[in-house]
Amino acid sequence: MKQDVNLQGKKQKALVICPGRGTYNKEELGYLNRFHMGQEKDKDKARFVDRIDAYRQQEGQVTVSELDGRESYAMREHTRGDNASPLIHACAYADFLSIDQSQFDVVAVTGNSMGWYIALAAAQALPESSAIELINTMGTMMQQSLIGGQVIYPLVDESWCQIPGRREHLLELMESINQQQGAELHISIELGGMLVFGGNEAALKQLMELLPPLPQQQGRFPLRLHNHAAFHTPLLKKISDHALQRLPSELFAAPSLPLIDGRGHIWQPLSSDTQALHQYTLGHQVFQPYDFSKAIEVSVKEFAPDRIIILGPGSTLGGAVAQALININWQGLSCKEDFIRQQKTDPYVLAMGLEEQRAMVVS
Numbered sequence: 001m002k003q004d005v006n007l008q009g010k011k012q013k014a015l016v017i018c019p020g021r022g023t024y025n026k027e028e029l030g031y032l033n034r035f036h037m038g039q040e041k042d043k044d045k046a047r048f049v050d051r052i053d054a055y056r057q058q059e060g061q062v063t064v065s066e067l068d069g070r071e072s073y074a075m076r077e078h079t080r081g082d083n084a085s086p087l088i089h090a091c092a093y094a095d096f097l098s099i100d101q102s103q104f105d106v107v108a109v110t111g112n113s114m115g116w117y118i119a120l121a122a123a124q125a126l127p128e129s130s131a132i133e134l135i136n137t138m139g140t141m142m143q144q145s146l147i148g149g150q151v152i153y154p155l156v157d158e159s160w161c162q163i164p165g166r167r168e169h170l171l172e173l174m175e176s177i178n179q180q181q182g183a184e185l186h187i188s189i190e191l192g193g194m195l196v197f198g199g200n201e202a203a204l205k206q207l208m209e210l211l212p213p214l215p216q217q218q219g220r221f222p223l224r225l226h227n228h229a230a231f232h233t234p235l236l237k238k239i240s241d242h243a244l245q246r247l248p249s250e251l252f253a254a255p256s257l258p259l260i261d262g263r264g265h266i267w268q269p270l271s272s273d274t275q276a277l278h279q280y281t282l283g284h285q286v287f288q289p290y291d292f293s294k295a296i297e298v299s300v301k302e303f304a305p306d307r308i309i310i311l312g313p314g315s316t317l318g319g320a321v322a323q324a325l326i327n328i329n330w331q332g333l334s335c336k337e338d339f340i341r342q343q344k345t346d347p348y349v350l351a352m353g354l355e356e357q358r359a360m361v362v363s
Contacts, residue, residue: 011102011103011104011105012103012104012105012305012306012307013104013105013107013303013304013305013306013307014099014104014105014106014107014305014306014307014308014309015106015107015108015109015110015299015300015303015305015307015308015309016096016099016106016108016109016110016119016122016309016311017109017110017111017112017115017296017308017309017310017311017317017321018092018096018109018110018111018112018115018116018118018119018122018311019088019092019111019112019115019118019310019311019312019313019314019317020088020111020112020113020114020115020317021081021084021085021088021113021114021228021231022225022228022314022316023088023312023313023314023316023317023353024078024084024087024088024091024313024314025073025314025316026073027314028091028312028313028314028353029068029070029072029073029078030068030069031068031091031312031313031353032049032064032065032068032087032090032091032094033065033068033069035094035095035098035312035358036049036091036094036095036098037049044097045094045097045098048090048093048094048097048128049064049065049090049094051128051129051132052064052086052089052090052132052136053065055132055133055136056086056136059136059140061082061083061136061140062077062083064086064087064090067083067087068087068090068091075226075227079226079227080143080227081139081140081142081143081146081227081229082136082139082140082142082143082144083139084139084227085114085117085135085136085138085139085142086132086135086136086139088114088118088313089117089118089121089131089132089135091311091312091313092115092118092311092312092313093118093121093122093131093311095311095312095352096118096122096311098352098361098362098363099309099361099362099363100361100362100363101363102363103363104307104309104361106257106309107257107258107303107305108257108258108259108260108266108299108302108303108305109122109123109257109258109259109260110259110260110261110295110296110299111295112189112191112290112292112295112317112320113189113231113232113262113290113292114135114138114139116261116262116281116285116290117131117134117135117138117281118131118135118311119259120134120252120255120259120277120281121135122257123255123256123257123258123259124253124255124256124257125252125253125254125255125256125259125267125272125274125277126251126252126253127251127253130251130252130253133247133251134247134251137243137246137247138243138247141239141242141243142229142231142239143227145229145238145239146227146229147200147229147230147235147236147239148184148198148199148200148201148203148204148229148230148233148235149198149199149201149204149224149225149228149229149230150188150189150196150197150198150224150225150228150229150230150231151196151197151199151204151207151208151211151222151223151224151225152191152194152195152196152197152221152222152223152225153170153194153195153197153211153221153222153223154166154193154194154195154214154221155167155170155193155194155195156193156194156323158336159335159336159337160193160319160322160323160326160335160336160339161326161334161335162193162327167195170195173207173210173211174186174187174197174207177199177203177206177207177210178203180202180203180206182200182202183199183200183202183203183206184199184200184202184203184234184235185197185198185199185200185203185204185207186198186199186230186232186233186234186235186289187233187289188230188231188232188233188289188290189231189232189289189290189291189292190289190290190291190292190293190294191292191293191320192292192293192296192319192320192321192322192323192324192327193319193320193323193324193326193327194320194323196225198229198230198231198232198233198235199230199233199235200230200235204224207222208222208224231286231290232262232285232286232287232288232289232290233287233289234287234288235287236286236287237286237287239286239287240282240283240286240287243282243286244278244279244282244283247278247282248278249274249275249278249279251278252274252277252278252281253274254269254270254272254274255267255268255269255272255277256269257269258303259272260295260298260299260302261280261285261295262285262289262290262291262292262294262295263284263291263294263295264291264294264295264297264298265280266298266302292320292324293320293323293324293327296321296324296325297324297327297328300325300328300330301328307347307348307349307350308321308348308349308350309350309352309361310349310350310351310352310353311352312351312352312353312358313353314353315351315353315354317351318349318351318354321349322336322339322349325339325349326338326339331348347360
């Protein structure tokens with residue numbers, strides 16, 4: 001039975017968060033078919049997926065329907081940029097179309113890393129055909145020129161509280177590695193209670209050796225992200241230059257919803273310059289750090305949503321969102337235990353990749 005979060009009989013203001021590349025994992029295999037196909041009410045979503053499939057067939061690529069319909073998950077296939085990006089786009093945007101509009105008023109949209117492209121689609125700053133082209137093209141370009149990689153490491157303890165001195169130590173470590181010949185390491189993403197590094201192989205090898213392993217209960221850190229390039233670092237400047245030449249500004253339109261980007265900047269529907277949006281998306285956003293934590297902070301402070309809805313697939317972004325909220329003491333949240341307690345009584349963050357929370361969001 002659907003649990004109604006609309007307790008006062010009026011629409012809830014919702015901030016929508018779009019997921020990045022690491023969200024379609026083994027557990028998500030079949031997500032599209034499970035949640036978006038085969039029912040009468042899913043015709044619009046099925047047609048949307050069909051259009052992605054048709055585009056990929058035209059490009060000589062395996063369709064997202066085939067990828068989602070595989071009998072078993074293959075890391076080599078499902079985590080490739082040219083496959084993962086459009087597959088996650090299909091799942092996330094179909095989730096966006098599933099949000100119960102009679103219950104929620106979407107007041108703003110943001111995303112993490114590749115989720116910025118999906119946020120552009122959700123806010124109609126990239127019309128459907130443009131979003132399909134841009135996301136598929138960028139994913140393919142990243143895979144064809146797989147430059148460097150990413151390593152993720154926590155800034156917080158088991159209670160999601162900042163560890164004093166941890167950030168400073170990591171920055172000093174990065175500076176030390178960059179002094180070594182042939183090594184190049186940068187901050188890639190500020191991800192709630194995590195810091196994501198991007199760098200070349202020489203730097204990442206040193207980083208993995210120098211970062212102390214953490215207790216098992218805190219996860220397998222330091223963690224090298226499989227099939228990820230050095231996203232959001234200067235190492236991808238050539239990819240940015242190529243993208244700006246290949247993908248014209250005409251693909252973009254004025255957004256219909258406010259968009260919060262990876263700097264915390266707000267793109268408003270009535271005052272956004274599409275040329276500037278094009279330049280940011282394929283320029284700065286590609287080769288400069290992506291501050292997802294700042295995007296969350298600005299989003300909640302500026303738009304004061306009643307709920308935060310995280311699109312699927314997967315639910316791993318929920319922890320990063322919670323950590324970003326705890327870091328600014330939002331609504332009195334000071335630790336992981338506070339967040340869990342709130343989620344049990346009056347859930348503020350609703351992840352559509354979790355069936356219990358999904359039931360509170362969909363029509």
